[in-house]
Amino acid sequence: MSQPVVEFYLEPGKPFRLLLTESAGYFDPPQITPIEGATVEVVHAGKVYYPTPQPFGINPVNKKFYNYSTDQNTVVPLDFDSDFYVSIKDKNGRIIEGRTSILRPVEIDSISFLTDDPEKAAIQVKFQDNPATDDYYRIIGIQDSIGGEGKWDLIFNDDAIQTEQGGIGSNYIFFQGSKVIIQLFHISKEYYDFVTSTKNASDSNGNPFAQPSKIMSNVTGGMGIITGFQPTQKRAYCAISSDSASISAR
Amino acid sequence: MNNFCKFTFLLTFSFFNILNTVYAQNAYTVSGTIKDKVTNEPVIGVVVSAPSAQTGTMSDENGFYSISIPFDTITLVIEQLGYKKEVIVINLGQDMSVDFLLAGDDEHLKEIVIEGNPHKEAINSTQMSKITLSAKDAKQVPVLFGEPDLLKILQLKPGIQSGGEGTSGLYVRGGGPDQNLFVVDNAIVYNPNHLFGLFSIFNTDAVKSIDLYKGDFPAQYGGRLSSVVDVKLNEGSETKTSVRGGIGLIASRLTVDGPIKKDKASYIISARRTYFDVFTSQLNRMNKNNASYDPIPAYYFYDLNGKVNYTLNKKNSFYLTGYFGRDVFKYNQNSLDFTFNWGNSVAVGGWNHIFSDKLKMTTSVIFSEYRYNIKNRFKDFSFKLSSMVRDFTVQSDFIYKPSEKHNVKFGLYASTHRYIVGRLRAGTDDGTVQLGLGSVFDSQEGAIYASDDFEVGARWKFNTGLRLSLFRNKSKYFGGIEPRVAFRYLINEKVSWKGSFARMYQYIHLISNSGASLPTDIWYPSNSTVKPQRSDQVATGLSLLIGDKFYLTDEVYYKWMKRQIDFKDGAMIYSNPNLDQEFVFGKGWAYGNEIYLEKRKGKTTGWIGYTLSWTWKQFPYINEGEKFFARYDRRHDISIVIVHKLTERLNISGTWVYGTGNAVSLPNGRFILQDIEGTTPKVIPVYSKRNGFRMPPFHRMDLGLIYKFKPKKEGRESDLTFSIYNVYNRKNAYFIYFDEIQNEFGVTTKFQAKQVSLFPIIPSLTYNFKF
Incomplete structure (x- = not known):
């Protein structure tokens, strides 16, 4: 019905x-x-x-x-x-x-990139988490200068954050040389539960190990x-520095 | 107070019942040990009977037997399939100790055979709902990838189901895989699976026998609701060194055993390892310079079993058992270094002591641990997630046979558990980002038990038992009074009627958010939120001998399961410090009828099993509070196993299984979620009823051929085992999913249900040897 x-x-x-x-x-x-x-x-x-x-x-x-x-x-x-x-x-x-x-927005402190891959890089985003409250976040990274692959979308809570400065990282997802826009959403628990449950429902269709989620x-x-919500946003340029093993945000 | 009164009454009742057994009688006791003449290993399950006294008994796992006889002169008959029958006449003027060394009657049947005249013993015994298997059983039945697996043979028996095609998980009479107690030489094993359940940890070369109890649980067992799987490991020969093993499609195994000191001490070491990783690493090396090639992760598992036995004298013997097994999954590329390993470690030290021909004791000190570790390092960011459960246990079991009509067992068990649940450590090397989670719990568990198996008149036999269990987690205590009662009524010498009642408590729980057993499932203790689970099971049935070759049982059962645990929708179980808040609690119940026809003698042997069953669950916060079928509810389950000896050297075997499809949850609706900026719209399935759909029925046939080579030297054996799994290539549904069908422009035109099958027809070849 x-x-x-x-x-x-x-x-x-x-x-x-x-x-x-x-x-x-x-x-x-x-x-x-x-x-x-x-x-x-x-x-x-x-x-x-x-x-x-x-x-x-x-x-x-x-x-x-x-x-x-x-x-x-x-x-x-x-x-x-x-x-x-x-x-x-x-x-x-x-x-x-x-x-x-x-909810009040949470500012992004810094963005850095890590790699030793010739093409792609991972990202690390740091921000201030209030240790006195239970907070939920969503972070979305969009790569706007090179088409195709390269989008990062993560929803998480602050249970595991032990320092006041929260940090979250991706795997190799952004192409070097691309411009990356990071949006940090300070979200409600209701929205966190809704998105998580829709993700679980999608994942359980085709996963024999998952229990279907309402x-x-x-x-x-x-x-x-x-x-x-009111997201905060930062832009960064994923470029190879003189040291080929590390990449800086400009 | 009320419970205390009940407890006192039952304890007093049991005490008087035991006292009642100690009455004067003009009987003599003959006891001793029965061993293999060649290897000097104890032989279990040997039937020792005194036909003129119409009495008999069986040797236990140490080969010990004890029989009381109310005559001065008696003829004893010692029978065991695969051994020469022994008949001796004894003049009794006092209690006597008589040991036997049995000689084999067939070179090819020298492997362990559990049941000598099992059908007759099964008719006479009060024990019902029990299955016994030997390593020989596993080697005769065709298997997946040619890897013999005793747990997969158990799945071919009525009332026991697998978790999915090819997996060795056990679902016994409606119970979950976490409700099975796996015991190896008295040590609890927490995860009996390798490779996500495709293989069990029990190397058939290391196993002597497996007893599985589906109900009518003996009082010495407790701690799980649905079944007890008691595995006894092989002992080394005290007389000669031998080597045996097998080379298979995916794994090889090797066992060495022999004397340390002739007729006094022996050892046995078994090892097994898979070699997928040898091939995948070669493939990765060959494609090293191929930029478009994604390396295949390395995976392997191995296990090591060892046992040392030492006989000090006729009254004292000692053993040390060890097991260590690991599954290892590795992926290493560029700066990413990922390792996932899991497995069990077990060590047991045991002392068998014979106080007298009427009283014997086994005391064990046990260490058992299961852990998993996930480690990942990426540049300067490292991540480690681990969980563990570790036990230190002391256990004493006594057997007291005051007369031929009574068999009293009593004992105690004390264990301390430590759990590390979802310990997460992550962060950067410079310390600017640090993540940490996880909980550590300690709990203690103890139990005392007593039971008596006794006859009343010629036809009635009863087994009354009581287990008192106690569990402590910090300041919270839980206690359980677990009565066990069974009866047998002998209708005639070939037909008996049996019934049983058993209550079980489970104080620690496997937390799994999936439909299958995964290595990352977490063991979790009872506390003020998570109360102990409880089951009550009644069963009754008939056991019949048809002629002297066929044995038929028909059992009906009903099982109530209280305080069952499930998760809230969308629960987060990994690294959640507030795991208690994710649980929901409900109840379950299961009932059914199991029919089993077996033939163990002659050129053609095997069995046919049929189960008709229902399994229900009900949780206030699942399925709108309405009852629903458990995932492994199976209306009809049929298994046919046939082994035929074509010639002295050639055996052919076949199995056919059929089962109603699993109850599964499938979406009955959908909506579009476009979400916030930066995301793309998705189709979200809407699930309404829990397990409201049925998968298609499951059926499959496997065939096997064993050719035994003619030995070139005395004492050497070898065979080639050829198996075909899924002979008619049945595409059984492993799972069903709904897919979007798109046109050439990427536009969704319709939705369609699709099925995924795991294993097509798979031939395999295994070479086994012994010298």
Whole structure:
């Protein structure tokens, strides 16, 4: 039986945009079924925002689909203290609800590269982790100057970080000579659980050793995620230094 | 208090029951040891009977027997398949000690044979739900890659299933692979598998016998819910040195045994190693200059068994047993250096003491350890993940035979466990990044037990036992009262009806987040969150002799399993300092009917087994709280094993197995997740029901041919074993997955279910020798 699926990422300074679709049977034809004509309300600090139905299309900047949005001038406020409450009601009377907040960003301190491979390099990113709180992170590295291979996407918690300066590294993934953009997301536990459970569900399809995972949503009345974050970003140039065994970030 | 009252009552009951056995009787006891005339090794399972007194017994693993006879003159018959029958007449005026040296009646049957007249003994015994195998059994049945494996032969018996094609994991009467107690010469072995379960750690040249209990557990065993696999290792000959071994497709083995001091002390050393890595390293070397070639990681496993026996005098003997095995996986390229190794280490020192012809004792001091290490170094960043469980144990077991009608066993067991769970150490050489996790636990476990196997009248025989177990983890204590009761009613001399009840507690748990046993699974002690598991099993059935060649058993069982452990969805088990929070607890239950027909005499031998069974689980936080089938729930399971002696030198064998497909979870829905910037949209499967689908039925036929060469010299033996695994190339589903089918433009056009099969038809050749 199908159910509504919502993806709603709140980013300060950007319009409220969400994707509302219907899940499908596994062997149904491979098409996305948008849910049309639903009413969406976002309540924050006593103010209500109304993302309205939009033609099902793609954001030309980030290549993301959405089908509900506010106008360009109605943006997500920069507020790390108050919750955002979201309520969606579709034409069939189904109600999907959820709540989230935006976590304070965590700055990237440094980026360095390691290699002794003639073509590729690994990356090491350091940042400040608050040892007093349980924190969750997602790090995404994009290589924008050489096409093809070379993308890094990792989601992790701070359980294993023993020093105040957190660090995380990749394997040989970036081509030398490429420009690398690193984004660090300080994420909520709900989003961490959601992404981890979708990954586990994907991995268990085709892995005889994995136990199938139920999708861990933070909405009621359907599936999906409503979350907010403000990523920090740093650019680095992966170039060979005079010492061929080490590579520096410029 | 209530439990204490029950405990006191049961202890008193057991005590009086034992006392009851010590009554005066005009009987004499004949006892002694039975050994092989050539090797001087103890022969177990020899039937010693006194037909005129209608009584009999069997020799134990040390070759010791004891029989009480209410006559002055008696004829004793000593029978063992593969040995010449001995008949002696004894005039008894007092208790006597009589030792036997059995001579072989067939050069080719000198290998260990467990059961002499097993069917008759099985009819008379209270013991049910038990399977006994010898190394000879493993060598006669066709096997994967020509590597004989006793655990895979056990899987061909009713009530026992494998975890997957080709694997040696055991699922006994609905229990999981963590609920089997593996004991090697009294030492617990925590991981009995090599190569992710494809082979067991038991080298057939080193093994004397294996007893597997599916239910009706004797009181001396405890600590696991579903089965006991008791492995006895071979002893060296006290009279002559011999060498035996085998050269196979993937591994070779070599065993040397002989006397240290003639008729006093002996040794045996067995070694086995695979050689995939020899070929892969050659291949890597040949492609060293090929830039597009990805080197193949090196993998091998090996194991070493050793045992020394020393007979001080007729009343005292000692033994030292050692086992060391490792699986090693290595990948080394550029500055990446990855090593993953895992395995068991076991050492046992034992003392057998005969106090009198009625009382004997075995005391063992045991060390057992299982560990895995994953090491990775990349430039100045190093990573190490390890886990371990280590035991130091002392155990004493006594056998007391006050009369022919009673066989009392009692003993005690004390063990201390240390667990290192998911120890992670990682960081840079300069110390600016340091990661560390892991937990260390210590716990203690102890037990005392007593049981009596006694006859009441001519037809009834009972075995009542009680095991009292105790477990401590820091300040938390758990206790278990484990009654064991069994009866046998002799309908006539060829038919008996049996029944049993057994309760088992399991205090340490294997934490596995996968559907299979992996070396990275973690042993974890009970604590205030994770309570001990408990099972209660009842079984009843008939045992029949059909003619003098066929033996038939039909058993039904029902098993309740309490406080079963599973994980929350998406649980993180590696390097998680808060592992307790990832568990969910529920219950399980299993029931079924097992029918087994066996023929062990004549030119054609073998068995047919059929199991009809159900296995259920129920967890409040899984499957919306509804009951669901366990992954290895199997409605129908059939196995047929036939060995036929074509000539004196040529044996042909065949097996055929059929099983209902495993219950598996498959997605019934999907949605598109596009996620945040920098990520690409993915199809996410939606799973609703746990294990709501069935895999296709599994079936396979294997064939084997053993040709024994004519020995060139006295005492030399050799044979060539040819096996064909999966003769009709059945593509059994190992797992099923759903795939996206895309057109030439990379656009998904439809979704399709696909099946992965592991092993096609595989011929293999093994050369075995002995001199």
